[in-house]
Amino acid sequence: MRKLDQRALLLVLGVAALVALGVGVVVKWQPSGGGDDGSVTSMTTTTANQAAATARAQPEKQQQPQRSQPKTPPVTTIVVREGEPVGGVAELTYDKGERARFSVTSDSAEEIHLHGYDIGKDVEAGGTVTFDFDADLEGVFEVELEERATQIAQLTVNP
Amino acid sequence: MILLPSIPEAHALVARSDLPIPAWLFAWAASGALIVSFFALALAWRQPRLEDEHWRAIPSRVARVVVSLPAQILCGALGVGLLGVAVYAGLRGTDAPERNLALTFFFVTVWLGFPALGVIFGDVFRPFNPWRAVGRAAGAATARLGVGRPRSLAYPDRLGRWPAAVGLVAFVWLEVVYGVGGVTGAGLTPHAVAVAALVYSAYTLAMMALFGTELWCDRGEVFSVYFGMFARLGIFEARERTLGRRRPLAATTRWASVPGSLAVVVASIGTTSFDGAQEGAFKNGIEALEESFLDAGLGAVAALRLTDTIFLALTLAGVAAVYLIGVWGMRSIGGGPSFAALRSGFAHSLIPIAFAYLLAHYFSLFLFQEQAQFTYLLSDPLGTGTTDLFGTAGGGIDYAALSARAIWYVQVGALIGGHVLGLTLAHDRALVIWRDPRDASRSQYWMLAVMVALTCFGLYLLSVANR
Numbered sequence: 179m180r181k182l183d184q185r186a187l188l189l190v191l192g193v194a195a196l197v198a199l200g201v202g203v204v205v206k207w208q209p210s211g212g213g214d215d216g217s218v219t220s221m222t223t224t225t226a227n228q229a230a231a232t233a234r235a236q237p238e239k240q241q242q243p244q245r246s247q248p249k250t251p252p253v254t255t256i257v258v259r260e261g262e263p264v265g266g267v268a269e270l271t272y273d274k275g276e277r278a279r280f281s282v283t284s285d286s287a288e289e290i291h292l293h294g295y296d297i298g299k300d301v302e303a304g305g306t307v308t309f310d311f312d313a314d315l316e317g318v319f320e321v322e323l324e325e326r327a328t329q330i331a332q333l334t335v336n337p
Numbered sequence: 338m339i340l341l342p343s344i345p346e347a348h349a350l351v352a353r354s355d356l357p358i359p360a361w362l363f364a365w366a367a368s369g370a371l372i373v374s375f376f377a378l379a380l381a382w383r384q385p386r387l388e389d390e391h392w393r394a395i396p397s398r399v400a401r402v403v404v405s406l407p408a409q410i411l412c413g414a415l416g417v418g419l420l421g422v423a424v425y426a427g428l429r430g431t432d433a434p435e436r437n438l439a440l441t442f443f444f445v446t447v448w449l450g451f452p453a454l455g456v457i458f459g460d461v462f463r464p465f466n467p468w469r470a471v472g473r474a475a476g477a478a479t480a481r482l483g484v485g486r487p488r489s490l491a492y493p494d495r496l497g498r499w500p501a502a503v504g505l506v507a508f509v510w511l512e513v514v515y516g517v518g519g520v521t522g523a524g525l526t527p528h529a530v531a532v533a534a535l536v537y538s539a540y541t542l543a544m545m546a547l548f549g550t551e552l553w554c555d556r557g558e559v560f561s562v563y564f565g566m567f568a569r570l571g572i573f574e575a576r577e578r579t580l581g582r583r584r585p586l587a588a589t590t591r592w593a594s595v596p597g598s599l600a601v602v603v604a605s606i607g608t609t610s611f612d613g614a615q616e617g618a619f620k621n622g623i624e625a626l627e628e629s630f631l632d633a634g635l636g637a638v639a640a641l642r643l644t645d646t647i648f649l650a651l652t653l654a655g656v657a658a659v660y661l662i663g664v665w666g667m668r669s670i671g672g673g674p675s676f677a678a679l680r681s682g683f684a685h686s687l688i689p690i691a692f693a694y695l696l697a698h699y700f701s702l703f704l705f706q707e708q709a710q711f712t713y714l715l716s717d718p719l720g721t722g723t724t725d726l727f728g729t730a731g732g733g734i735d736y737a738a739l740s741a742r743a744i745w746y747v748q749v750g751a752l753i754g755g756h757v758l759g760l761t762l763a764h765d766r767a768l769v770i771w772r773d774p775r776d777a778s779r780s781q782y783w784m785l786a787v788m789v790a791l792t793c794f795g796l797y798l799l800s801v802a803n804r
Contacts, residue, residue, distance in 0.1 A: 293352030293353065294352040294353040294736050295736075296352075296733075314737065315353075315736040315737055316356065316740060316741035317353040317354065317355065317356060317736065317741060318353065318354040318355065318356060318803045319352065319353055319354075320352070334356065334803075336356060336741070337356075337740060337741045337742055
C-alpha cells in the first residue's frame, strides 16, 4: 500500500514536471508574448529610427508586422509642474543599443539627473531639455529632479 | 492609477535596479526545480550522510598562524577600526548616501559580504566582530588586573536566539522600511545610520557584560548569529585554537537545536522577500493600503512606513506559515517525534534557501556597489570631494560590467541550487528521524512542497521585480 502511494506520488510529480516543462517550451517559443504589449502607460515612443533598429536587432519581431504603432509624437515629453511629473512617473522602455530620446519640460528651474548613465541637465523655469543618448546599459534606472530627489521617470533598458 | 504625493526622498544609494526575469526563464526555472525534486525523491539515499562533520585539523603552518593570538588581535583591531571609520564617516561626512562610506559599508559590504564569504569559508566574521573583540579585550584586561570579574548572569535557555531574530528584523526594518524604498531613501541618512550603530554597540557591549561575550555572540548578537548561520555551510572551522576542515553543509545539522533558530532563518527569508517584493509583487497592495492610511489622515512618510511594516510582518508570517504547514503535514507519518521537535529538526534545511534568496536579490547590487566601495568611497569616505587617500576617488561604477542576462542566470541558478541543497538537508534529517527510509521519503513530500513553494515564490518575485 505504501509502495503504491509512493509510486503514485512520484508519477504525479513527474507529470507535473513534464507539464511545467511543456509550458516552459511554449512560452520560450512565443517571443515578446509576455508583458510588454499589455503595458498601459506606454509613454515610450518608437521613432522610425528605433523601429528599424529593433527590427535589425530582433528579427523574430518581424513575425508580428501588423502590430499597430500608436500615433505619438516622436519624442516622449515629461511635463513637470510644481516639482511633480504630470500623470505620474513616466515609463521609458528601450532595447539595448537603441537611441534613447526624451524631453523634460518644467515650470520651475531644475537639475534633471538620469542615474546609472549619470547624465545631468539643467532646465530653466518654463524651459525644455532633451536627453539624447545610446541606451547601452541594461537595467532599470531612475530619472530624478536632483534637488528635490523626486523621481519623474523610470528608464528600462532590455537586453 | 493612484497618484501618490511625492515623498522627499534622500538621493538613491542605488542608481540601478534589476530587470524582471522574463516569463520563459521563469517557466524553465520552475520546471527545473520540479524535475530536480523528482529526481531527488527517486534517487534518495537511505543512510544519513551529513550528521558527521568529519572535522579534521589542517596540519600546516599557515593554518596555525591564521588562528594564532596575534592574528586574532589584528583581526579584532581591524574590525573595531573599520566600525570606527564608518561611524565617523556617518557622523561627520556628507549627507548624500551614495557619497558617504557609512551606508554602503554597513548595508552592502558587511551585510551582504559576510554571508557570501561564510558559505564558502566558514565563520569569517567571528574574528573581525568588533564587539566580540572589545568584549574579549575587556575580559582579558580585568583578568590581568586581578579585578574580580563579576559573574555572568544565567542566560535563560528558552530565550535562545530570539534576541538575534528580533534584532535581524529590526535591522532590515531600519534599512528598508524606515529608509523607505530599496536600500535607500527618506530618513535614512548616513548620520542616522551612524547613530544607530552607536546605539547598537552600547546595547551589545552591555549584553556581553551581563551574559558573557561568547554566549551573547552565539545567541543574541545579530550579526554573529546571522552570519554564523550562513557560515555553517562553509568548510573551515576553528576548534580550540586549531583550524580544521569539515564537510560542506554538515555543520548546519547542529545549528537549529537552540530555540529561536527557526525564527532567525525565517526572518532572513521573509525580510529578503519583502525587500524584493516591495518594488514588484506587493507594489499595488502597498499603494492601496497606503492610500487608505492617507485618507485616514496620516502623513505621507508615516503612512508609507506603517504600510511597509504591515507588509513586512505579513511576509514573515507567510514564510513561517508555509514551513509550519509542511511540518504539520509530516506529523501524519507515524513513529515520528512531536511537532516541536520536527519544527526545529528541519529548520536548518531552510538555510540554503535563505542564502539563495539573498544571492538572487542582491547579487548585482553587491557587485556594482562594491565598485564604489573600493574606488571613491575608499579614498573619500566622508564624501567631501577633497580627500583622495588611495588615489581612487575619481573612480566609479561600471554598469556595463554585468549584463542583464548574466544576472538572470545567477539569480535562477541560486534559487535552484538552494532548492537542491535544502532538499538534501531535509532528506538527510528525515533519515535520522524515521529509521525506515520509506517513512522518511513519505515525510519528505511535505518538505518538498515547502521547498517548491519557496523556490517558486522566489522566482515569482524576480519575474515581477521593478516592473
